[in-house]
Amino acid sequence: MFSDIPVDVSPMHEGERIRAANMFVELAGPKSIGAELVQVDDSITDGKFEVIGPELSEMTKGEVYPFGIKIDIKGEKLEKELEGVIERRTHDLCNYVQGFMHLNQRDQIWCRVSTEALDSGFKLLDLAKALGILFKEEFPIIEEISVTILTNEEDVKEFVAGAHDIYAARDERARELSDEDVDVFYGCLMCQSFAPTHMCVVTPDRTALCGAINWFDCRASAKMDPDGSIFEIEKGEVLDDVKGEYSNVNEVIAQKTQGETDKVYLHSVFEYPHTSCGCFEAVAFYIPELDGIGIVDRDFSGETPLGIPFSSMAGQCSGGKQVEGFTGLSLEYMRSPKFLQADGAYERIVWMPNSIKSSLEGFIPDDMFDKIATDEDATSVNDIKEFLKDKDHPILERIANLGTDDDDVDDEYSEDEDLVSQDETMGQEFVPVATAPEMAMPMSGGVKVIFKNAKIYAEKVIIKKSKK
Known part of the structure; x- marks a missing residue:
């Protein structure tokens, strides 16, 4: 099946990481541009695989190049609403190719080719051929397919611009429903090859962390492949409609995450936040000195107010971990009326990159936008x-x-002359950095310490970058 491709193609290569020392070139990613797009097209030529722009043999070791993956498909049973679901599989199928690493999705893709793959004779045309075979194998309803790889900068820019319009149309359609309108949510396990204890819960009001899959996409995928990585979850009893906690969702999460996580609040970063994989578009993070929440996306290259960049923050909460005060999310979720509603929504947000804020005009309440x-x-x-x-x-x-x-707390500190009155909080020496009815703190050895009715005061909070 892959006899003319010089590297192995198999699911066993999922999860392969290509580090800088073993990298020949980088494609797209934070230092360049790129996108992937699957579209249903009845006019395609089956088996047409091509590379428009420089091939690997024309690239320079260690450099970064623009990159686009354009996949056109045709089939009697194919529908437009399946495009997003099939497109999301590009991540998995690219990673079947030995020596090729694919991260993220949509216009956030980040790929690398290993030096070993190049030495074996691997070309980007081989990637196109492999994807053509794999997509037909994974989705029998695809009868014809063509794959075009783009590496010329001008072509990639035009391709990305067109892809943005299509992504936006998909996202807008998904805003037609709310969580109360449906009895079924969906679970997605696509990222478990990288994050074994993570399961994404997708609802009408909460798109997948990757931003590439909404509730409609999941419904189409589950109908097409009931035994696949996307499946129905009956909501069950509503335990807390503000935090977004559902009895059956908790049960399914416990089952699918090997018991690592047994409770999730879909609309909060505190207590039991949604676990994070590694493909999330942004991170919501708690800023204790302000008792506020910041947002940072993977396109932001500077340091956050915590003194660390997105990459370091992502490393703290990715891999399927449930870390209180941090959670991965999609940018589309920030347009949801339920966005972090348990935490105060936009009245709790104090900082984000300007690029995100600009994209959310019309979704951030008018009285909060400038604040x-x-x-x-x-x-x-x-x-x-x-x-x-x-x-x-x-x-x-x-x-x-x-x-x-809390009268007890007030009485306890009433005679402390160093404590400034509460109406001067922004300048006081002792700042209430956290308060919650229940606060969990993970410790080493799998132990979790839970504080009930916790209220924590601190003279100073210092957050340092790890030297490792």
Whole structure:
């Protein structure tokens, strides 16, 4: 089947990581541009595989190149609503090719070719051929297929622009429903080759972390392949409609994550946040000094207010871990009316890159849009504090009220002359950095310490980058 392809093609190569030391070239990723797109097209030529732009033999070792994967398919039973589902499989199938690494999805793809694969005679045309075979094998309803690899910068730019329009149309359709309108959610296990204890829960109000799969995509996929990696989940009893907790969802998560996770709040970063894989588009993170939440996406190359970049933050919460105060999410979820509703939604957001904020105009409430700081307004916690005070962000009232509901705490500190009054919280020495009815803290050895009705005060919070 793959006799004319000089490297092995098999699921056994899923999860292969190509490090910089073993890399010949990088394709797309954070230093360049790229996208992948699957479309149903009745006018295609079956078996047409081509590379438009430089082949690997014309590239320079260690360089980064633009990259596009254009896949056109035809079949009597194929429908437009299946495009997104089939497209998402590009991630898995590319990783079947030994010496080729594919990460992320849509216009966030990040690929590498190993030096060993190049030495074996591997070409990008071989990738196109392999994908043609694999997609037909994985989806029998695909009767004809053509695959075009793009590496010429101008062609890739045009391709990415067109792909953006198609992605946007898919996302807009998915906003037609809300969680209350359906009895069934969906689970997705596509990323378990990289994150064995992760399961994505996809609802009308919460797209998959990768941003590439919505509720309609999942419905189409589950109908097409009931035994596949995307499957139905009956919601079961609604345990908390604000946090987004459902009895049957918890049971299925426990089953599919090897018991590692047994409870998830779909609309919160606290207590039991949704686990994160590695393909998420952005991370929501808690900023304790402000009792606020920041958002950073993988396109942001600077440091977050916590003093670390996206890559370091992603490493802390990816791999299927459930880390309180951090959760991966899709950018489309930020357009949902249920976006982090248990945490205060946009009234709790204090910082995000300007590129994200600009894309959310019309979805962030009008009275909050100018009150959320961006990387162009502030980069440090102190700068953000000043910005929030200047804009009268509602987080100020939240912080001021944090310590006032507990008389015992007030009495305990009433004689401490160093404690500033609560209405001066933004400048006080002891800041209430966290409060929750239940707060879980993972420890080594699989132990989890749970604080009930916790309220934590700190004189100073220091977050340092790891030197490792």
